[in-house]
Amino acid sequence: MNYKDNQDELNNEIDAELSDLIEGTNERFPAFSNYKQLESFLRKSAVRQTVRNLPFASFLRQFRRSVDVPFDDFAKALNITPAVLEELESRDTLPWNIDAAVIADIAQGLRLHIAAVEELAKNSLVIATVSRKAPDSDIAERTISRWLQAVRAEFERRGAHELLQ
């Protein structure tokens, strides 16, 4: 086996490792000229059951950059204020410390299934643990569980059953 074959094999293995990322970055969006168009596009899009291996803050930021709309427009499309969006995109913010109603706004806006919200929270916990922002993962897991129940209840209250099924 020569050097090029080795490189190709390594690249294939890395592609297999990053399969979720590759699939996620293949998502395509049309060009939006205002937030109403984005809002309407998202409302009609399919419920997102799976998400990439990103923490909540990074997921939001990368989603915003993929749809390529100004920061304020993205916040408007999600029905939140730019200040809240800024806080959510901050690496210091842990999603389970955010009010469930705000998370429900975002999940409804982006058509995120409760399973996807849970996955993002878990990813945030993984990063929070290794970056020592959540030193006790057991306590954090219990907090996440209560927080997810509150998000679920908020979905039910709003009649967003498609995000729970």
Next chain:
Amino acid sequence: MNQKQLQNTDCYEDILDREDFIDCFRAGNEDDQIALFEYGRTNLLKINIKPSRGLFHEDAEDIVEEVCTTFLKNGCRSYEKSKGPFTHYFARTVTVAGRYYLRQRSRLKVVYYEDFEKLKDRLVNSGENLSGEPEGGDLGKYLDLVSEKNRAALALWFGEGLSVDLIVEKLGISQAVVRRRIFRGIEDLKKKLKGSDPRELQRQPRRTEQRNRRRA
């Protein structure tokens, strides 16, 4: 390894290149997991910072976080010790991840929202076709209106919902050609459908659209 030692940035590389690192990491050793993340955060960020191509510091941080989360959740299943030092594998993975981010970031938006909405509805979702037969969409009939070359790209883009990259692989042509064929196919459709239907596409081209047209 105590917390004080873990705060020393020089020790991360030593930890990652230790013979037993991957086994301890897969077994859930907390210090090794922290070392992995800290090494990525301190040593690998700059690999992907390319402002000229649309990747900034915060994207580079996201890339490292995504790779670390993937490793931490899957136990870095593809790595084998025989493949060389772990730090090389980690750096290579972060580079590859950065390439995928760049590909997404540099991807031109081939369709404007108004056209996307109208064409998607008309070609794929519509409950009737041109002859009034109740069918699941008119894609086939409308595609006959565009040239053969553009038809293939449009069919894969609208009908199969494939990304430009996947169409490139399927048709064996460059990304620029795929984008041009989708763009021209849509322009053809817009011209030919004009006046034939109340839902016709009459939007005036904007500056960005004119620029894209010049590029095409």
